[in-house]
Amino acid sequence: MGTSLDSVLAAAASAAAPAAASTPTVRAGWLDAVADALDAAAAELIPLAAAETHLPEAPRLKGELARTTFQLRLFGDVLRDGAFLGATVDHADPEWPMGPRPDIRRVLVPIGPTLVFAASNFPFAFSVAGGDTASALAAGCPVVLKAHPGHEELSTRTGAIVREALAAAGAPAGLFDVIHGVEDGVTALKDPRIAAASFTGSVAGGRALFDIAVSRPTPIPFYGELGSVNPVVVTPGAVAARGPAIAKGYAGSFSLGAGQFCTKPGLLFLPAGHGLDEDLRAAVTAAAAQPMLNDRISSGFTQRLDEVRGAPGVEVLVAGGTDGSTFTPTLLATTAKAFAEADATVREECFGPASLIVTYTDQAELLDVLDGLEPGLTATVHGEESEAELVRGLLPSLTRLAGRLLWNDWPTGVTVSWAQQHGGPYPATTAPTTTSVGTAAIERFLRPVAWQGFPDALLPDALQEANPWQLPRRTDGVPPWARNRE
Numbered sequence: 001m002g003t004s005l006d007s008v009l010a011a012a013a014s015a016a017a018p019a020a021a022s023t024p025t026v027r028a029g030w031l032d033a034v035a036d037a038l039d040a041a042a043a044e045l046i047p048l049a050a051a052e053t054h055l056p057e058a059p060r061l062k063g064e065l066a067r068t069t070f071q072l073r074l075f076g077d078v079l080r081d082g083a084f085l086g087a088t089v090d091h092a093d094p095e096w097p098m099g100p101r102p103d104i105r106r107v108l109v110p111i112g113p114t115l116v117f118a119a120s121n122f123p124f125a126f127s128v129a130g131g132d133t134a135s136a137l138a139a140g141c142p143v144v145l146k147a148h149p150g151h152e153e154l155s156t157r158t159g160a161i162v163r164e165a166l167a168a169a170g171a172p173a174g175l176f177d178v179i180h181g182v183e184d185g186v187t188a189l190k191d192p193r194i195a196a197a198s199f200t201g202s203v204a205g206g207r208a209l210f211d212i213a214v215s216r217p218t219p220i221p222f223y224g225e226l227g228s229v230n231p232v233v234v235t236p237g238a239v240a241a242r243g244p245a246i247a248k249g250y251a252g253s254f255s256l257g258a259g260q261f262c263t264k265p266g267l268l269f270l271p272a273g274h275g276l277d278e279d280l281r282a283a284v285t286a287a288a289a290q291p292m293l294n295d296r297i298s299s300g301f302t303q304r305l306d307e308v309r310g311a312p313g314v315e316v317l318v319a320g321g322t323d324g325s326t327f328t329p330t331l332l333a334t335t336a337k338a339f340a341e342a343d344a345t346v347r348e349e350c351f352g353p354a355s356l357i358v359t360y361t362d363q364a365e366l367l368d369v370l371d372g373l374e375p376g377l378t379a380t381v382h383g384e385e386s387e388a389e390l391v392r393g394l395l396p397s398l399t400r401l402a403g404r405l406l407w408n409d410w411p412t413g414v415t416v417s418w419a420q421q422h423g424g425p426y427p428a429t430t431a432p433t434t435t436s437v438g439t440a441a442i443e444r445f446l447r448p449v450a451w452q453g454f455p456d457a458l459l460p461d462a463l464q465e466a467n468p469w470q471l472p473r474r475t476d477g478v479p480p481w482a483r484n485r486e
């Protein structure tokens with residue numbers, strides 16, 4: 001191992017104890033300081049991101065940086081609120097029905113130094129100071145960030161700003177650093193000083209890293225967010241009520257950011273005889289040509305698109321193309337029957353500006369084809385409330401398929417909030433019980449510990465009888481909200 005990687009890992013390991021000992025309120029101050037520093041550096045960072053990723057400065061990168069600093073501050077709110085600790089107190093109870101109960105108290109503690117693999121397609125929000133970093137730091141974990149090679153310079157500069165802001169705010173040395181290169185990423189993942197890892201990217205890459213994480217002598221949790229096809233089902237009622245608007249919304253959503261979103265709607269299920277071909281062609285043809293993030297992603301896209309186009313029964317409604325630097329979107333179509341008979345290639349993510357329409361003849365056929373899909377991050381219904389019975393019949397299949405269900409909306413917008421869920425069963429993620437966006441993302445980097453029979457003075461502050469942090473705590477089975485009502 002190189003001395004520089006070793007010193008980053010050693011520093012992260014020694015920051016773990018002071019980080020774990022910090023109060024949530026103090027950590028909220030660290031996150032606010034990072035957010036302020038990034039906002040102050042916007043004029044430098046945004047052009048750097050644009051040059052390396054080909055994404056437009058406005059509104060995209062400007063909005064993404066604003067989302068990133070909002071996210072850091074929102075985790076500050078999570079920390080000040082305190083409910084994330086799940087502090088729970090059961091006093092000793094000699095009358096406990098299953099036999100006398102000792103005094104036992106449970107709270108979540110930081111899991112330890114966390115390795116974060118940054119994504120290519122969100123150079124701010126899922127990269128150096130993105131959601132994984134924010135939620136791990138909020139949890140009290142040191143972060144070693146593996147930069148994505150698609151924006152190395154931005155990663156180095158953002159990393160320096162984060163480090164300086166943390167140091168100025170009084171955070172422990174070694175709490176955050178950036179490493180580069182595929183080899184250092186793998187070496188760090190295997191290192192016993194790393195206690196958890198997170199990742200956003202391809203199924204192949206995420207799976208390879210997951211396998212390394214779980215086959216270490218000491219396996220660690222690996223929170224991979226991988227691929228997703230994001231099916232959208234349109235009912236006959238919705239086509240009749242607003243077909244042309246749906247065609248326009250779909251084209252806008254799947255071509256947004258040159259289709260380089262993990263939430264891109266990759267499949268649109270339309271009733272046979274929908275009559276929207278002309279609207280769809282017009283909407284897709286009107287979409288602007290856009291550059292893709294880098295050559296690796298554009299060549300991966302071209303290869304995947306060729307596979308899907310070449311599948312039996314797939315026809316081209318709009319043939320997108322490239323002038324060598326920008327890409328226009330491609331729209332393909334097939335029937336549910338041909339889709340079900342084709343090999344898996346038509347059902348897998350095609351990351352880039354393309355989508356496939358699948359026409360279904362009735363609800364039974366639609367359900368069959370949905371049951372053959374791999375899970376993903378989202379599933380969407382465009383329907384009418386008057387079709388409640390039909391939609392209720394689809395919901396069990398859609399719930400099996402995704403972590404976020406949408407009604408009459410498009411999946412590409414992912415808000416950052418308390419109720420957000422960005423995850424799903426494999427291959428959407430390697431950890432279907434978690435989310436990588438929203439305040440619940442902090443749970444990935446926390447580990448429960450129970451203290452049994454300890455004297456008050458030796459308990460962590462979060463569990464002491466006087467509740468010095470004023471946490472909302474379930475006590476002897478009574479939830480904090482019921483206590484407040486008394």
Ligand code: NAP
Nearest residue numbers: 120121148149181182201202205208226227262297300351
């Ligand atoms: P990627 O190839 O999966 O790489 C992501 C990160 O993981 C990079 O830092 C990469 O390191 C590292 N990595 C990947 N495979 C590895 C391995 N076997 N061993 C060690 N490190 C490994 O993702 P990408 O570069 O962002 O894009 C490639 C494809 O991923 C896209 O075409 C798309 O299909 C998919 N993608 C999906 C999402 C999503 O959210 N679903 C997001 C972005 C991309 P190095 O680059 O240094 O090798």
